[in-house]
Amino acid sequence: MPSYYDRSTYLRGVKDGLPFILVVAPFALLFGVVATEAGLTVFETMTFSAVVIAGAAQFTALQLMNDNAPTVVVIASALAVNLRMAMYSASLTPHLGALPFWRRAFAAYTLVDQSYALSTLEYEKNPDMTLAQKTSYFFGVITPVLPNWYLWSLIGAMVGQSIPPELALDFAVPITFIAMIGPMLRTGAHVAAAFVSVTCAILFAFLPWNLGLIVAGVVGMMTGAQVELWQERKSGSEDAS
Template structure:
């Protein structure tokens, strides 16, 4: 029994290693940018364990820099992280026999990077009684890496001079995230309609233009995809 658990746990960690190579610099950039956006070192570090979601943390840092009000930031985080409902749905049948305590822990660790290898494992091998140790291994490996890389980024971030326009690295990070997913007309239309709405509505109070633009982009993309079928 123990051996079986350890086997799954280590397999989870091993499956995560290639992903960690990409995650580490990302965490460092987050740490440095969060400081640059005006967060204290302790707040920047704490966000990596309280929110524990890369893109949402970048967005939060950006919106704090623009002094967006709290409810708009929280609402944006909710929209950005909505995809986790899908991960939750897709893993639910495999995790159903577990105790609430296990479900709580594994849900906390359920990031994009932990979800991807875990669902592949389940789909390949089906549910076995100890298979959740795989998700625990993958999730903890990612968690540790994320905390460590954030800390290093905060440490190095204090050494970067103001004149380097480091704040520009945030939109650049977002560009690097968006461009690869533009695979087809609905995606391009979602991008440009959201962008144009954001420009037209940027003077709305409380940064509500951002929420409006996101909703327009999502609606346009979904509508065009449906129409195209």
């Protein structure tokens, strides 16, 4: 039976994932607080965190639930926010697609922004990595992240409103995404997609139930795809000449 574990690579993944605790902890803590303030029990909050593991989608769903949005809108908005996971999965398939089903299923469960961002950068930097090394690094990154997500969600749910607002725990959300997305803006298509989606999110912020995020995501992806097509055509015409 082939081995899918490489100790040194796994430990390097753990080391690279450790800094994310600084943002995962307050992010999860804030979710636990907001969830209980929204009326969820500790058990419901922890089930939400353990099953979904997607902070942005969880916050979106909670906000819409507080606004008494229709269930269909809540689900659609959460799925739209999490649509990036489908793209993450497609991007990782060439690297982890040869794993047995149960390992791929566990990788899908633990696929979050942090594990994707660091793993793709590592795979690009070291294209000769074996399947065992790629798998070990991926799971190494998530090792310090996942337990802390559970732990701090539980703490937040238990302490609830006792955390003073002056701590401004919500700072973790934008900082996390800036830290992860910044290094990925390597091409004109990436930059164009990011710029258009941010602009649309602001312009359509007036739409009810956070529907502006859905519009921004769709327009941003369309922009990125069109810029890539334009770049490919330009490159092809230059090669032909």
